[in-house]
Amino acid sequence: MNNLEGLLSFYRDGVLEAGCDEAGRGCLAGPVVAAAVILPADFNHQVLNDSKQINEKKRYGLRKEIEESAIAYAVGIIDNKEIDEINILKASILAMHKALDSLKKIPGHIIIDGNKFFNYKDIPHKTIIKGDSKYYSIAAASILAKTYRDDIMNDLHQKHPEYNWKNNKGYPTKQHRQAIKEFGKTAYHRMSFRLLDEQLSLNF
Secondary structure, three states, X not given: OEOOOOOEOOOOXXXXXXXXXXXXXXXXXXXXXXXXXXXXXXXXXOOOOOHHHOOHHHHHHHHHHHHHHOOEEEEEEEOHHHHHHHOHHHHHHHHHHHHHHHOOOOOOEEEEEOOOOOOEOXXXXXXXXXXXXXXXXXXXXXXXXXXXXXXXXXXXXXXXXXXXXXXXOOOOOHHHHHHHHHHOOOOOEOXXXXXXXXXXXXXX
């Protein structure tokens, strides 16, 4: 089942299917956050799509709708220190596993945005490139992961306003990298990432 924009309600019919996505994979600071969402098979929404295509106000409105409509949903968080220990790919997948661990219902199938995933409790799964713009449950997970991570970065901004995390959310903007050069690294930066580009790293 799909709407006018082409989003599909499920990949495998007849089972509880969880969609998974993450946010913050490419950031220089803060955690990676993943969400898992199980939606009713007849769920339909005209606005829900990949969270990157929706403005902030609409994302938070959609989060409320998703949480009210979902059969089950959960969020998993892996902090920057563990990202540095195990690498960002493993951390992203581990965050998804943590979200799945917290679901109040056990899915019979899992669909994941992207092309990498590790088996989860022998539950069948399917990775789907750009899945957040193809399936409702992955799009919903994208919205939850993005908004919950934004909440974290907004809180961290209060501790370190000089990095402007309220606006850049830890992503490698020119302003963020300039602030790292000027003020140094924090306990929330990912030390395994290239925090400065070549133009800013001289004499650092």
